[in-house]
Amino acid sequence: MATVGRCAMKNYSTDFPKLGKVATIQLMHFEYDPSSVEAKWQERWNEAHVYEVDLQKAKKPYFTHVMFPYPSGDKLHIGHWFNYSPADTFARFKRMQGYDVFSPIGFDAFGLPAENYAIKTGVPPQQSIPENVRTMITQLKRIGCMYDWNRMVNTSHPEYYKWTQWLFIQMFKNGLAYKKKASVNFCPNCQTVLANEQVKEGCCERCGTPVIQKMMEQWFWKITQYADRLLQGLDQLDWPEKTKTMQRNWIGRKEGIDITYAIEGTKESVTCFTTRPDTNFGVTFIVLAPEHPFVKKILIGELKSDHKKEIAAYVSASLKKTELERQEEGMSKTGVCTGFYAVNNLNNTKIPVWVSDYVLAGFGTGAVVGVPGHDLRDFQFAQKFKLPVVRVVVTSDGDTSAIEREVQVQEESGTMINSGFLDGLDIHEATEKIMDHLEEKGWGKRIVTYRLRDWSIGRQRYWGAPIPIIYDPEGKPHAVPEKNLPWLLPQDVEFKPKGTAPLAQSKELFARTEKIFGKGWTPEVDTMDTFVCSSFYSFMYLGATNERGEYREPDVTKNVLVDPVLEKKWMPVAMYIGGAEHACMHLIYARFVTMALKDFGFVSHEEPFKKLVHQGVITNKGAKMSKSKGNVVSPDAFIERHGSDVFRMYLMFMGPFTDGGDWSDTGIKGISRFIQRVYKLIQPLGESDKMNNKSVQEDVSVKRALHKTIKQVTESLETLHFNTGISGLMELLNVLEKAEYVSVETAQTFTKLLAPFAPHLAEELWEILNNVSFRAQSRSDTSSDFIINKPWPSFDPSLLVTDTMTIVIQVNGKVRGDVQVASDASKEEIIASAKQNENVMKYIQNGIKKEIYVPGKLVSFVI
RNA sequence: GCCGCUGUGGUGAAACGGUAAACACGGAGGACUUAAAAUCCUCUGCCCGUUACAGGGCUUCCCAGUUCAAGUCUGGGCAGCGGCACCA
Numbered sequence: 001m002a003t004v005g006r007c008a009m010k011n012y013s014t015d016f017p018k019l020g021k022v023a024t025i026q027l028m029h030f031e032y033d034p035s036s037v038e039a040k041w042q043e044r045w046n047e048a049h050v051y052e053v054d055l056q057k058a059k060k061p062y063f064t065h066v067m068f069p070y071p072s073g074d075k076l077h078i079g080h081w082f083n084y085s086p087a088d089t090f091a092r093f094k095r096m097q098g099y100d101v102f103s104p105i106g107f108d109a110f111g112l113p114a115e116n117y118a119i120k121t122g123v124p125p126q127q128s129i130p131e132n133v134r135t136m137i138t139q140l141k142r143i144g145c146m147y148d149w150n151r152m153v154n155t156s157h158p159e160y161y162k163w164t165q166w167l168f169i170q171m172f173k174n175g176l177a178y179k180k181k182a183s184v185n186f187c188p189n190c191q192t193v194l195a196n197e198q199v200k201e202g203c204c205e206r207c208g209t210p211v212i213q214k215m216m217e218q219w220f221w222k223i224t225q226y227a228d229r230l231l232q233g234l235d236q237l238d239w240p241e242k243t244k245t246m247q248r249n250w251i252g253r254k255e256g257i258d259i260t261y262a263i264e265g266t267k268e269s270v271t272c273f274t275t276r277p278d279t280n281f282g283v284t285f286i287v288l289a290p291e292h293p294f295v296k297k298i299l300i301g302e303l304k305s306d307h308k309k310e311i312a313a314y315v316s317a318s319l320k321k322t323e324l325e326r327q328e329e330g331m332s333k334t335g336v337c338t339g340f341y342a343v344n345n346l347n348n349t350k351i352p353v354w355v356s357d358y359v360l361a362g363f364g365t366g367a368v369v370g371v372p373g374h375d376l377r378d379f380q381f382a383q384k385f386k387l388p389v390v391r392v393v394v395t396s397d398g399d400t401s402a403i404e405r406e407v408q409v410q411e412e413s414g415t416m417i418n419s420g421f422l423d424g425l426d427i428h429e430a431t432e433k434i435m436d437h438l439e440e441k442g443w444g445k446r447i448v449t450y451r452l453r454d455w456s457i458g459r460q461r462y463w464g465a466p467i468p469i470i471y472d473p474e475g476k477p478h479a480v481p482e483k484n485l486p487w488l489l490p491q492d493v494e495f496k497p498k499g500t501a502p503l504a505q506s507k508e509l510f511a512r513t514e515k516i517f518g519k520g521w522t523p524e525v526d527t528m529d530t531f532v533c534s535s536f537y538s539f540m541y542l543g544a545t546n547e548r549g550e551y552r553e554p555d556v557t558k559n560v561l562v563d564p565v566l567e568k569k570w571m572p573v574a575m576y577i578g579g580a581e582h583a584c585m586h587l588i589y590a591r592f593v594t595m596a597l598k599d600f601g602f603v604s605h606e607e608p609f610k611k612l613v614h615q616g617v618i619t620n621k622g623a624k625m626s627k628s629k630g631n632v633v634s635p636d637a638f639i640e641r642h643g644s645d646v647f648r649m650y651l652m653f654m655g656p657f658t659d660g661g662d663w664s665d666t667g668i669k670g671i672s673r674f675i676q677r678v679y680k681l682i683q684p685l686g687e688s689d690k691m692n693n694k695s696v697q698e699d700v701s702v703k704r705a706l707h708k709t710i711k712q713v714t715e716s717l718e719t720l721h722f723n724t725g726i727s728g729l730m731e732l733l734n735v736l737e738k739a740e741y742v743s744v745e746t747a748q749t750f751t752k753l754l755a756p757f758a759p760h761l762a763e764e765l766w767e768i769l770n771n772v773s774f775r776a777q778s779r780s781d782t783s784s785d786f787i788i789n790k791p792w793p794s795f796d797p798s799l800l801v802t803d804t805m806t807i808v809i810q811v812n813g814k815v816r817g818d819v820q821v822a823s824d825a826s827k828e829e830i831i832a833s834a835k836q837n838e839n840v841m842k843y844i845q846n847g848i849k850k851e852i853y854v855p856g857k858l859v860s861f862v863i
Numbered sequence: 864g865c866c867g868c869u870g871u872g873g874u875g876a877a878a879c880g881g882u883a884a885a886c887a888c889g890g891a892g893g894a895c896u897u898a899a900a901a902u903c904c905u906c907u908g909c910c911c912g913u914u915a916c917a918g919g920g921c922u923u924c925c926c927a928g929u930u931c932a933a934g935u936c937u938g939g940g941c942a943g944c945g946g947c948a949c950c951a
Contacts (some may be wrong), residue, residue, distance in 0.1 A: 031901095224929055242867055246946060249866065254950080274951060326949080333949085358949045376864085377949050411909045451950060511948095583946080617945095653887075655875060667875060670887045673902095724877070727886035734886090741909090808882050813932045817883050839918080852931055862931045 009610075011203065032679035034643025038760040042144055045464025050786055051103070051146040055566050056543065063570045064091050067586070068153070069576025070108040070530075073117045074516045078141045078625065078633050079579075085648030086657050086722050087577040088145040092756035093717040094575075095146065096792040102570065103146055104541040104561070107133050108155030111530025112190060114207045119496055124461045127492070129156055137547075144644050144759050146213045146788065151544040155533035159463040159551050160540060164533050166556045167593065168468055168477045170600050178619075182363060184456055186214040191497035192460045193218055195529060196453045197250075197585045202322065210322040211296050219467060219526065223592045225452045227251050230591055231604075238611040240658075243583045250584040257435050258365060259725040261342035263284040263294075264350065266303060270294055270342060273364030280432040281419035282392040284382065285370040286342050286353045287335065290315040291361035292479065294353075298338060308338045311355060313712065314613030318357040326357060333358055333381045334586045345443050346732060347420065356381065364449055389651060392419045393427060439694035455589065457529045462495040462502040464527030473520030482557045484516060485639065489527075501525040505603030533595040534586055538573050538608050542566045561602050571603070572610040579615040587612070613720060616660020618651075625663075633663050642672045645758035649675070651721035652757065674730055675761060678754065679687065681736060682747045686768030696824060701800055705735040706746055710795035713753050722757070729754060744769055749793045762787050808858040809834045811843040825832035827853050834859040 002604060037664040045051060055061075066087045069080060095101040105600060111130050116123040117132075129839055140147065153160055171177035185194040189209035193216060198205040223230075231251050234244045256275035263269060270286060288295055297303045299312055314336045318326075335356030340659070341352050351370075358377055359368050372382035373391040393414040421437075422430040438444030458467060468480035468487040480487045490506035503509055503525035513523040529799045539562040545550045552563070587609075594608040617624065620631040638647045650671045655661045709732040716725030732750060736742050750768050755762035766787035801823060807830055817837040820828050831851055843863065850862035 240947085245867060249947060252947090252950070256951085272951080356949095358951095360950065371951085375951070377951080380949090400906075428903080442908090449950085451947090528896095617947080653875085659869085662890090664875075667888045674887090676902095707889050712872055723875090727877075806882090807870085810881080810932070813881095818882075840933045850931060854881060858932090860881080 003721075014146045032676055032683075032761065034645060034675075034760065035640075037764050038142075038144060038643055038645065040054075041760045041763045042141060044763075045144075045146075045786070046141075048669045048786070049129060049150075052148050052150050052787060053100055055102065055570065058102070059571075060099045062094050062099035062575075063538075063573050064094070064101060064103050064575040064577070065105065065538070065541065065573060067576075068106040068108050069136065070111065070113045070483070071129055072113045073121065073128070073132055073633065073853045074627065074632075075636070076136065076143075078618050078635055081143065081635050081648065082145060082651050083578060083616050084140075084145055085644075086381050086615065086652050086720070087575075088759075089648070089652065089756040090141070090575065090577075090717065090720060091146055092759060092788060093792065094858065096752065096755065097786060098791065101146070102151075102541075104139060104151045104153070104544070105137070105145070105147040105149075105542065106544075107155065108530065108534050108537075109133065109154050109156035110464045110527075110533050112158075112192075112461065112463075114463060115495070116206070120465065123496055125156075126489075129463075136151075141596060142639065142644060143648065145475060146759075151541050152547050153537055153540045153544050155465075155530070155537065155753060156463070157550075158486040161401045161489075161533065162556055163536075163540065163551075163561060164207045164465040164528060165468040165480070165485050165487055166482065166559075166561070167536060167597075168465075169482065169485075169534070170530065170602070171221055172469070172477075172479050173566060173598065174596070174600055176596055177219060178226065179219050179675045181215060181217045182220075182456075184210045184216050184218050186213055186216070190461070191499050193456055193458060195456045195531070195585075197455075200327075201830050210325075212322045213319070218456050218470075219458040219459050219524075221592075223455045224450060224452055224591075226592050226595050227253065227452050229589065229595055230452075233591065233595075233607055237607060237609070239609075240580075240612065240614060243580060243587070243612065243614065246583040247588055250452065250588065252449075254449050254451075256364075256447060256449060257438060257444045258447050259369070261344065263353065264341045264343060268294060268297070268303065270353065270367050272367045272369045273446055273447065274369055276431070277434045278416065278419075278422065278427050279371045279374045279392050280344070280369065280434060281422065282371045282390040282391055283344055283351060283369040284372060284388045285351050287356050287368050287378075287381065288338075288353065288360045288398060289359040289361040289372055290318045290355055290357050292366045292372070294367075295338070295355055303340075305339045307337055307339045311338065314355060322359070327373070327665070333377070333384050335381065337385075340828075345441065349411065352387070354381075354385070360608045362453065363451075378723070390418060392417060392422075395530060399735060401747050455529075455592070457532055458526035459529055460499075460501040461497060461527055462489075462493060464530060465489070465533060466509075467524040467526050467528055467544075469524035470517055471522045471524070472517075476526070478517075482559075485556045491539055501527075503527065531589050535589040536561070536597065538571065538576075539567065539597075539603065542774065544572055559602065561597070564604065568604050572607050572764065574610055574668070576609040576612045577615060578612075579617075594639050605853040614658060614660055616656070618660050618663050620663045622662060637670060640706070642668060643675075643760070645761050646672050646675050649726060653726045655723055657722055671726075674733065674757060674854060677733060677737065678750075679761065679765070681733065681742070682751065682765045684770060685742070685744060685747050686765075686771055695746065698741050698746060699739060701734060702742065702746060703741045704802070705732055707795040707799040709751065709753065710793050711800065714792070714795070715758065726757060729757070752787060752790060752793050755787045759788065766790075805856055807856075809833065809837055809840050810858060810860040811861070812862060816840045816843055827855075831859055834861075 035043055048075040066083055068074060091101050091103045115125055115128050118128050121128060130715060155164070168177060185199050186195065187194055187204035187207065187209050189207050190204055194211060199211050201225060204211055231248060234247060235246065254275055256273055257273050257277050258273050259277065260269050260271045270288065272286060295311065295315060298305045298308060299315065305311065333356060335354050338353045338355060340353045342353055358381070359366065370378040370381060371385070372387065372389040376595060379389065381387070394417055395414045414427045416427065416430045417427045419430070422434060425433065435444065435446055439446065466487050466489055467476045468485065470480055471477055490503060490509040492508045493502045493506045495502060509523050515522050533632060542562045547554050590608050594603065595606050597603045598606045619625065620633055623631055625632045635647060646668065650668045653671055654667065686769065709728050711724045712728040714726060716722065736750065751762050751765045751769065765784060803823055804820050805823050806818050807821055808815055809819060817839045819833050819837055821833060835844065844861055846863060848861050848863055852860040
């Protein structure tokens with residue numbers, strides 16, 4: 001129809017509608033044109049700085065943000081929208097509830113995704129990243145989120161990364177950063193070391209290449225020192241249980257004992273870690289990891305072994321295997337005998353010492369006792385190499401070993417046999433008793449182990465914050481003095497990875513180091529893992545001052561990472577929203593760094609995120625959307641056609657926020673219709689003088705429906721059930737459309753309820769309704785202020801009570817009818833009238849055994 | 864293998880232990896239109912029954928249990944998803 005866009009062209013001025021328009025308006029078919037209206041309000045919000053918060057003056061601080069994106073070359077995809085728009089709806093709701101909501105956004109601009117994009121396009125990251133950031137800012141602004149753009153952060157900006165470097169220096173000074181030669185995960189494709197957390201199923205988290213183990217001199221941060229605190233802190237957090245469990249499992253605290261065995265005919269001993277010392281009488285062999293020091297001594301000839309050749313071949317072969325190959329070998333065990341024997345002091349038996357790569361160098365002591373009677377892996381090893389199997393536990397069903405059924409069962413209960421002084425004891429009692437015994441004799445020592453490894457933070461890549469370390473001519477590391485920060489990322493390097501750290505090629509970096517520190521001094525050439533940059537960015541938001549990524553406190557020598565007053569006031573983040581995939585990466589690093597910063601005295605809180613929510617994943621035909629699969633759905637076409645409001649509402653309406661779901665655009669029409677219908681209902685109110693007609697009264701049922709909706713939408717938003725919130729608004733719209741008369745007050749309240757979901761349309765309608773109110777001189781909300789600054793409506797509980805109510809009648813649990821009664825009817829009256837129901841009477845003829853009345857709900861007869 | 868989550872119409876989904884399927888999509892029929900789109904109205908879980916109304920039976924992955932009453936609580940299966948995994 002020709003009127004498309006017509007409404008969009010008028011009404012933007014605050015001029016009153018001309019008289020005489022009323023009659024024609026009712027005949028016209030109005031359509032809402034989102035593209036111009038959304039642009040208009042985005043501009044006005046921007047001009048009025050509505051979403052900027054005065055952090056000092058704010059009275060009811062509410063700090064919320066989403067996990068910031070990395071600026072790769074791709075545009076914002078559905079996943080971003082599914083994360084950001086519901087988060088924004090929640091932030092708007094909180095703001096209307098009267099909180100000073102601080103909702104910033106930034107860019108995780110260092111690291112592999114950004115750098116890989118640069119490598120692919122051949123454009124250096126220092127050039128392409130700012131471009132991508134600019135594009136993404138434009139796109140983010142089109143969503144219409146209430147971001148405080150004055151406090152944007154960008155981790156690749158020197159103003160930011162000097163604080164990343166400052167953080168490293170604090171870690172170094174406090175003994176939490178150290179360099180050591182260790183077997184580390186290495187991705188041959190990305191040409192860099194990876195942290196344990198960044199290896200998924202033996203492959204690189206970023207590119208999927210099988211990861212290999214490499215001995216390298218690397219920088220680590222001592223996250224293991226915080227293992228127990230990271231574990232305990234979880235109990236206080238309002239986080240999804242699933243995420244807390246994942247962190248608990250990742251930390252993997254285990255209590256056990258280190259038992260030391262003398263090796264016959266040598267002065268050597270081997271220490272094995274076990275959590276099941278109760279089965280120690282069943283030990284028939286010992287297995288060492290190929291990297292174990294005892295094995296090394298054999299290889300260098302310090303210990304004489306007849307099997308040296310086989311051992312050497314085995315060790316070199318297994319060191320070449322990738323993580324994936326080790327895993328794929330699965331159940332088939334390999335290994336070689338060393339020819340040495342250990343002595344089990346408990347029963348004075350001689351047990352052979354073997355080498356096998358099913359024992360991991362990095363866990364426990366890198367040596368285990370083989371208990372083939374009660375451990376599947378040991379059993380398989382024993383079978384393969386014809387080693388004896390001894391059973392020492394009888395389970396309750398009389399089975400001496402689960403192994404007999406070819407399944408590994410970690411007995412939860414059972415009784416000891418074949419175990420000397422432990423015989424007859426329950427396995428738990430036996431565990432305690434033998435640990436006491438071993439400690440008394442000096443053969444063992446109770447110990448707690450963790451699965452958690454120290455965080456390997458060095459990367460042999462270009463696009464990251466340089467590690468602020470310099471080496472003196474003796475090779476001893478020193479921190480770059482704070483006054484020399486930012487320790488700039490050199491520009492004179494080829495950024496494409498070649499297996500060595502790109503910074504090592506920088507003449508400028510080496511010259512700079514010698515110039516400042518003297519001849520013979522050299523710089524560290526690794527850069528930091530991007531997860532270091534993102535481990536403290538919430539604090540950085542509080543110190544950011546503008547959209548260019550500059551900060552309030554540029555001087556790192558003052559050690560003020562964040563203004564302590566602001567930090568106390570705003571942290572921890574009240575609501576943090578982002579993907580569950582960060583459960584054991586970013587979310588554990590950020591907690592560790594916050595704890596360390598607290599211990600160093602720079603911040604007052606120990607946990608960064610008080611409440612955490614994960615949005616679900618949007619898939620396409622069941623598969624995760626990814627560029628490589630070519631199944632990424634772009635939001636652009638939908639926004640072009642329906643506008644941001646409709647698109648974000650559709651994403652919220654699709655299903656529960658935390659569930660995600662499979663993408664399909666079949667329902668977006670429903671939301672688009674809803675938006676049009678809302679406009680069609682409310683827009684004419686702004687043009688007519690209908691509301692001045694005092695002879696027409698709004699029906700009480702309309703008020704009642706309105707208040708029911710206020711309650712429903714408020715509760716839905718509080719619990720992030722956006723889908724049911726929207727359906728509540730739809731139900732109300734259905735009522736309003738059928739009503740003969742809708743008051744301006746009702747329309748205003750409806751618009752407020754709509755505001756967090758469809759902010760642009762709500763502002764538009766608010767403006768329209770305010771013009772009317774102003775003319776009518778009858779409203780208090782007459783200012784031309786934004787709807788986002790208006791208070792969230794509250795409901796009147798008395799309006800939720802109706803005069804009559806429907807009581808359902810059940811007989812033996814089956815519904816047999818219902819009855820209308822007055823709201824204030826007594827139990828007796830209600831039961832009496834229930835018995836009068838014609839259909840019910842058929843069933844209760846033979847007498848009633850029991851009568852149950854659930855107030856306001858139902859009557860249940862048992863016959 | 865271990866840990867966690869999920870399972871409801873043709874579809875996305877609702878449902879303080881209390882009328883299962885709200886809201887929406889899709890579908891069918893109708894109105895308007897030269898026509899299409901858009902819009903509006905009616906119907907829409909399955910089966911029996913009736914000209915029509917009434918009625919009745921069945922139904923939330925499967926099997927038990929608790930309860931006047933179970934999608935919801937308990938136990939045991941099955942299926943799917945996610946995390947961890949040769950971790951001693």
